[in-house]
């Protein structure tokens with residue numbers, strides 16, 4: 391196993407990127423303390439990046455900026471996309487945010503409709519295929535209340551995939567699930583990522599989850615949020631959450647996280 395930690399490493403502007411942030415700052419309200427300050431981050435196409443940091447350090451804010459839900463106060467956010475088409479991101483949250491009056495299949499179909507898939511039969515077939523990808527092939531006609539928390543997150547993932555976004559932004563998507571369901575979803579997400587070449591930015595509080603999933607783990611400092619440290623993780627996938635190398639990396643990252651938290655008196 392090789393884990394290399396880099397601090398303040400120069401980013402090569404020429405490298406292809408699915409997302410590129412240059413000097414991004416975010417301040418809420420006038421004269422407030424910046425939540426994010428001078429974020430430079432380049433995420434390569436097909437990369438899986440985990441974003442960690444203390445509560446309130448600005449992780450969700452950063453995802454919202456990349457998703458275009460909120461404007462940056464200064465700096466540049468680029469999603470180059472493919473060819474002449476501009477890039478876009480899909481965002482998935484801790485809560486599945488499915489429409490409860492629609493079935494699982496119809497929730498996915500709606501995203502396809504918004505993407506511009508006109509033919510109803512095509513939408514149905516594609517929604518069925520996407521639900522199959524997240525191992526919910528038989529749940530097409532199930533209503534949201536009939537689905538477990540893990541199943542709802544799978545539908546939400548299928549709905550995100552339906553958007554054919556260049557980048558999948560995941561904001562603590564498995565935080566509300568029990569450990570065993572989370573473990574299964576980790577395995578499935580990594581499988582899906584390696585099969586599809588998705589670019590993923592995954593926010594979590596859970597250091598072990600970051601060490602289990604990420605090719606790169608980024609630690610944000612608090613007040614203001616800056617990139618404090620990053621680890622390139624070369625532990626081969628599929629990893630298991632209890633692997634010695636994952637445990638070892640978890641320990642290293644946790645020590646740094648504690649330093650960050652005590653530095654900011656949280």
Ligand SMILES: Nc1ncnc2c1ncn2[C@@H]1O[C@H](COP(=O)(O)OP(=O)(O)OP(=O)(O)O)[C@@H](O)[C@H]1O
Nearest residue numbers: 418419425443444445446447448449450451452595
């Ligand atoms: N719309 C907003 N208006 C004002 N302040 C905001 C707004 N959104 C976020 N903040 C503030 O920005 C800071 C960062 O919030 P954010 O939710 O991004 O942190 P986080 O790292 O995702 O936290 P957590 O891990 O607890 O989810 C917090 O102090 C929060 O109160």
